[in-house]
Amino acid sequence: GAGVSQSPRYKVAKRGQDVALRCDPISGHVSLFWYQQALGQGPEFLTYFQNEAQLDKSGLPSDRFFAERPEGSVSTLKIQRTQQEDSAVYLCASSLGSPAYGYTFGSGTRLTVV
Amino acid sequence: SQQGEEDPQALSIQEGENATMNCSYKTSINNLQWYRQNSGRGLVHLILIRSNEREKHSGRLRVTLDTSKKSSSLLITASRAADTASYFCATYTGFQKLVFGTGTRLLVSP
Numbered sequence: 001g002a003g004v005s006q007s008p009r010y011k012v013a014k015r016g017q018d019v020a021l022r023c024d025p026i027s028g029h030v031s032l033f034w035y036q037q038a039l040g041q042g043p044e045f046l047t048y049f050q051n052e053a054q055l056d057k058s059g060l061p062s063d064r065f066f067a068e069r070p071e072g073s074v075s076t077l078k079i080q081r082t083q084q085e086d087s088a089v090y091l092c093a094s095s096l097g098s099p100a101y102g103y104t105f106g107s108g109t110r111l112t113v114v
Numbered sequence: 115s116q117q118g119e120e121d122p123q124a125l126s127i128q129e130g131e132n133a134t135m136n137c138s139y140k141t142s143i144n145n146l147q148w149y150r151q152n153s154g155r156g157l158v159h160l161i162l163i164r165s166n167e168r169e170k171h172s173g174r175l176r177v178t179l180d181t182s183k184k185s186s187s188l189l190i191t192a193s194r195a196a197d198t199a200s201y202f203c204a205t206y207t208g209f210q211k212l213v214f215g216t217g218t219r220l221l222v223s224p
Contacts (some may be wrong), residue, residue: 004156033211042202042214043157056210060146091156102147103212105156 002026006092012112021077021109023071026095032068032075033085033103035091043091049075082113118203118215126221135218137203138183144208146179146186151200151217153204160188160201193222 005024013019023031025086031050034058035043045059049071060067064082069075078087089110119140127133137146139150142158145164149157163179170177176189190197204212206214 036212044217045211045213048211050210076147092214093157102159102162103157104159106150107154107156 004092004094004104006090006109008109009107010018010110010112012114015083015113017082017085017113018078018080019111021079021111023075023077023092023094023106025073025075025092026104027073029094029104030072031058031095031097032069033093033095034075034077035093036061037089037091037108039088046077046090077098082111084113087092087111087113118205118213120201120203120215120218122217122218126151126222127193127224129193129195129222129224131193131222132171133197133220133222134195135155135188135201135220137172137186137188139203139205139215139217140184141205141207143205145182145206146177147204147206147212148175148177148186148188149202149204151202153199157202176207195222195224198222 005036006023033048034046037043045073048056052069064080068077089108091108093105095103118137121128147162148160151157161172161177163177174191179186200217201216203215
């Protein structure tokens with residue numbers, strides 16, 4: 001596609017509910033990143049994929065967060081048993097190669113846990 | 115945790131004025147990048163400056179980098195209302211991820 005597509009655009013979840021956020025990167029982009037952005041803050045790194053391999057998941061805040069990219073294209077970020085502190089915008093970005101050349105970001109998914 | 119801190123946190127100017135925002139970071143870098151984020155949207159890549167460069171221009175944007183002070187500045191000349199957004203610096207240290215700063219919220223009034 002022409003850009004990075006994320007869905008849903010908005011998600012309201014009840015505390016304790018599981019959610020799945022989808023990212024469709026630019027076709028051919030090898031690298032895919034997930035970031036979490038709290039209100040009024042800069043994006044914080046969650047995890048990085050190179051093709052289907054998850055090479056860095058050091059930013060995932062707890063074992064309730066899980067990401068996958070099984071065929072090296074679409075990625076899903078799953079959050080189990082959501083809590084209020086998970087409320088944030090979740091941004092996906094993709095890149096042809098390394099971040100040395102800049103990312104293309106999607107518009108994000110705004111998650112609100114009530 | 116965030117690598118960069120930006121200053122000021124918020125900036126309000128009139129159309130036609132120049133806007134300068136600064137970024138300080140903590141560790142050695144390969145490059146530093148600036149992004150813009152309009153309210154409720156994703157980030158847009160503006161400009162990249164490598165660690166061996168001191169200044170770079172792109173249209174109305176001018177970026178400087180001082181690696182000895184671990185700081186960078188972004189200058190937007192002749193600002194327009196459409197420049198209203200949050201601006202973030204991001205550093206690349208060679209470990210396959212960008213680390214973002216805290217951002218500057220710029221408001222340009224007509």
